[in-house]
Amino acid sequence: MLSAFRSALTTPDLRKKILFTLGIVAVYRIGAGVPSPGVSYPNVQECLRQVEGGQNSSVYSLINLFSGGALLQLSVFALGIMPYITSSIIIQLLTVVIPRFEQLKKEGQSGQNKLTQYTRYLTIALAVLQGTGIIALADRGQLFADCSRPVFPDSSVFTLSITVLTMTAGTAVIMWLGEQITERGIGNGMSLLIFTGIAARIPSEGSQILNNGGLVFAGVCVFGLAIIASVVFVEQGQRRIPVQYAKRMVGRRMYGGTSTYLPLKVNQAGVIPVIFGSSLLYLPDLISRLIGTGAGPLQQFIGTYIVDQSNPVHIALYVLLIIFFTYFYVGITFNPEERADEMKKFGGFIPGIRPGRPTAEYLQYVLSRITLPGSLYLGVIAVLPNFFLGLTGAGNNNNFPFGGTAVLIMVGVGLDTVKQIESQLMQRRYDGFLR
Numbered sequence: 001m002l003s004a005f006r007s008a009l010t011t012p013d014l015r016k017k018i019l020f021t022l023g024i025v026a027v028y029r030i031g032a033g034v035p036s037p038g039v040s041y042p043n044v045q046e047c048l049r050q051v052e053g054g055q056n057s058s059v060y061s062l063i064n065l066f067s068g069g070a071l072l073q074l075s076v077f078a079l080g081i082m083p084y085i086t087s088s089i090i091i092q093l094l095t096v097v098i099p100r101f102e103q104l105k106k107e108g109q110s111g112q113n114k115l116t117q118y119t120r121y122l123t124i125a126l127a128v129l130q131g132t133g134i135i136a137l138a139d140r141g142q143l144f145a146d147c148s149r150p151v152f153p154d155s156s157v158f159t160l161s162i163t164v165l166t167m168t169a170g171t172a173v174i175m176w177l178g179e180q181i182t183e184r185g186i187g188n189g190m191s192l193l194i195f196t197g198i199a200a201r202i203p204s205e206g207s208q209i210l211n212n213g214g215l216v217f218a219g220v221c222v223f224g225l226a227i228i229a230s231v232v233f234v235e236q237g238q239r240r241i242p243v244q245y246a247k248r249m250v251g252r253r254m255y256g257g258t259s260t261y262l263p264l265k266v267n268q269a270g271v272i273p274v275i276f277g278s279s280l281l282y283l284p285d286l287i288s289r290l291i292g293t294g295a296g297p298l299q300q301f302i303g304t305y306i307v308d309q310s311n312p313v314h315i316a317l318y319v320l321l322i323i324f325f326t327y328f329y330v331g332i333t334f335n336p337e338e339r340a341d342e343m344k345k346f347g348g349f350i351p352g353i354r355p356g357r358p359t360a361e362y363l364q365y366v367l368s369r370i371t372l373p374g375s376l377y378l379g380v381i382a383v384l385p386n387f388f389l390g391l392t393g394a395g396n397n398n399n400f401p402f403g404g405t406a407v408l409i410m411v412g413v414g415l416d417t418v419k420q421i422e423s424q425l426m427q428r429r430y431d432g433f434l435r
Contacts, residue, residue, distance in 0.1 A: 008421050014186070021185035024177050025196050031077040031173070032070035032197070036166045038152055038159040039074045047147035048072060065406065068197030069204070074138060074151065074163075076170040079127055081193050084175050086279075087122035089272065091115055096332045120175065127171040131164040186424075187417035195413040198406045224407070227381065231411045234377050237266040239370050241363070246347040262339070264367060267374045269329040271408045274382050276329075277321035278405065281306060281314070309386050318386075319379040326375035336363035381408060 008014040035041040064071040067080030095101040095115075104111035137143040138151045139160060152159060174193060181189030210217045240261040284302045305313040340360035342348075349355045353362050382405065 007425055011425070014421070014424060017184065017186050021181050021187070021192065024181050024185065024189075025192065028077065028174065028177055028193055028196060029068070029200060031170065032068050032075055032200075033073070034076045036074050036076055036078065036163050036170075038154065038163045040149075040151060040153050043149040043151055043153075044072075044074055044144075046149055047144035047151070065201065066194050066197050068200040070197075071134065072143075074134075076166055077174055078134065078167050079130055079171045080197060081171075081174055081178065081190055083126040083130055083171050084119070084123045084178070084190060085194075085275065086126055087119050089275075090122060091119050093332060123175055124168060124172060127168040128164065131167040131171075134167075135160050135164055187413070187420055191409075191413040191416065194409055198410055227384070227407050228411060231381060231407055232415070234266055234374075235412060235415060239264040239266070239366060241366065242351055243343060243348050244351055246349070262363075264370055265374075266370060267377060268334060268367075268371065269326045269374070269378070271378075271405065271412060272329050273322045273325035273375070273378055274405050274408060276325040277318055277382070280321055281318060315383045315386055318383055322379045322382055323375040326378060327371055330367065330371050334367060336360040336367065339363060378408075 008018060035044070066082050066085070067078060070080060071078045091101070095105050101115065101118075104114050134143065139155050141147065141151075143151070152163075175190075178189030178193050181187065181192055183189075185192075206217070209220050240263055243260050243262050245258050245260070285307050288299050288302055305311055306317075308314055337357075337360045340356060340363060343350075343359060344355040350359055350362060353359050
């Protein structure tokens, strides 16, 4: 890996792309520290110190994780990339439900551009809703627990509206920065911005764990390395189904007759089920805070069994939601019948399996078998750090440096970026048979 990076830096085109990507990342991190208008920056910092970084609540911990801590500082980029992720998932799900979206998906690049435009519009709408909810919590004093200092010295409707508008514009800028990285840089822009936000929190979270003792810090480092190694091992695992293409004559040329394979990853759904499960578990607490139920029995039940990430009920619900969303997401993103029809159209078949419906049934059988260990792997990785939250003092899983969501995203983005660098190096360093 180090040799690949060294070769990339010595190649002019790749060096330009890498430097451009690093420049965009620097702009993103600078914007994450710029306070929004109307927000009292000293009061926000004091509230952060009083509640130890706001880690005692999990309503916004996932958004705060993706934004690199910018949410709790109420900065211009406070909402981060979460609205874009949510809108992308929603549009992808709607392609199965709405025939118009399914038709656009099959139209190629033009249809994909139209779906991307719909995703942008939905991102802005979700940013407005999400920003309004966060500002409402901050104005009521519920964003920072046990902090008496006012976050908004002037809590007029005009001031709060300007703050929401600024955060929405920040989300639009982040979306544009991510697209610029994808077009002119290295790797997937949105994924790299998420990676940057998570990596920016590791030093502060690591120092907090170090304050609990050197032995605990060493144990967390060993535990984190074991999780990373296991994630890399499973993320690289795949079931390769052999595919044979029959020979066919087109004019005077003969095509086909080759052997290849159809790769089915063990973790076909990626980190999407973890995000879905986390979001659903946060909704009850968020709704109860917004409607102001106070300290009633419903709020106590939610705080004890839903919010507390070390509670067995929370862990069981989290694992079940991850398993459910893994099967659900894989079922809507991988259609065995379409794959079987494509193979039959181009003269491909699986040895020992008849083309058409038998091939689709075989693919469905293999996919259902391989999705089970993939969903269990996601569930175990996501909830395993929950058992050590009391020792690390991290407050919740998402603030834990090697928590399930964080390590899955960082390892996945890191592997994908390295593969893209190596593929571009192979394109530029291919010498052929004769030198």
